[in-house]
Amino acid sequence: MLLAIDVGNTNVVFALFDGREMRARWRIATDPRRTGDEYAVWLMQLLAIRKVDPKEVERVIIATVVPRALHNLEILCRHYFDVEPLIAGQGSAEYGIEIDVDQPRSLGADRAINAIAAHEKYPGDLIVIDFGTATTFDVVDFNGTYKGGIIAPGINLSLDALVGNTAKLPRIAIRAPESRSVIGRNTEDQMLIGVFWGYVATMEGLIARMRAEIGRPAKVIATGGLAVLFDEATDIFDAVDADLTLEGLAILAERAALK
Template sequence: MLLAIDAGNTNIVFALVDPGVDGQGATILTRWRIATDARRTADEYAVWLHQLLMLEGYGMTDVDAVIIATVVPRALHNLKVLASKYFKVDALVAGEGKAGWGIALDVVEPQSVGADRVVNAIAAHSKAEGDLLVVDFGTATTFDVVDYAGAYKGGIIAPGLNLSLEALVSAAAKLPRIAIEAPESTSVIGRTTEEQMRIGVFWGYVAMMEGLAQKLRSQIGRPVKIIATGGLAVLFDEHTDLFDIIAPDLTIEGLAMIYARSLRN
């Protein structure tokens, strides 16, 4: 089985994947999430994963391949050591060697594009035809344009919702911490401080997403399908008609596709 690792700025997701036959019919069997800490050693990862694998009825020997996508360069070394020391395999790194992208990065600085964004583009192109817009809710909220041929064309980086809320609370001494959730009322006139914050954070974010998506659609000039991924995609999908497809595991699916392609290289 394949261990797919998506190392983001806030969390690292480890997913155990049955890659199927020649990349067809890949199945995510289980997934785990841990806070990103570039100082965490391969030994610490191994102890944590060993216990979680056992709880799901698996063992370390069930993993015979590892692929990593990371936007945290300092975390890569220990993740590669994890693969070699505990799973006895050389990890594939998305975008490198046999795990190269296989799509065009039609931007000014292709080397600076986050690995997760390219992986998402690969997976999105397999899900829908035509021009696509991928919205990923992470530490940052990213909007990525993928054309009808599967090329990555660029996009937008906006502050993530958690990051925006943290900045607001940290900078204003009297504002309380609130949960990220939809306001109970449809009114946008808040009667308490908490209501006003929730309206501003939630509906302000919906307005930002819809506004940027409309500008991107106008510039692309062709019909566009919008695919949402990340932890908040499901929450926002309940309150906007913006998204055509919700794909919470888009990055892991893309990693499985890159792994399958690497077997043919």
């Protein structure tokens, strides 16, 4: 089996694959100081709950946008699985796609992997939106070439900035407003409208501009934790694919094994 590890700025997600089938998925807060032993104590218990022997994990692939977290995850793989992990974008796990931007090496691993997975799963020109700590909009053309994109503050970052830089505004939870009215009758509703519907309007406006610039029909694929929440509020998504990044890691590992 394959263990895929996706290290984001907020969470580290571990997924267990049998071929292309995802058997399990677990999430832990990102902390670059967490040691390989600490990961092992947590992960071995979760494997035991699923009745998976660690010896069944024959391959590991890691993608990270937090470089400081990589060393301890490599220790986890070597000491507890006796596996040398593949690192997305390096060696036999090179992306294998054309990255048509000014600084190709600056592209985050998660965005490159999303491009790989989206191109394999969906035909034609694509715009991939990933709702994470930041929200990214990535353009992948019909040949699978990464053409560039947009980085915007994630909705939780926007809310943190609003609350953290004002004296009286309360902290609220991100959710879909109960009404589609954009005229709030109290402070909490007005904040939620500003953050939620403001974000929807931003997405719709940016996607309209991106589609116009691409000049061809482009499907919009949404991924990340908040994709389902926004899918209920807009019709701009052609597909919501929550596991796109993890599936991309499985695809990349599969290609690496054939080299």
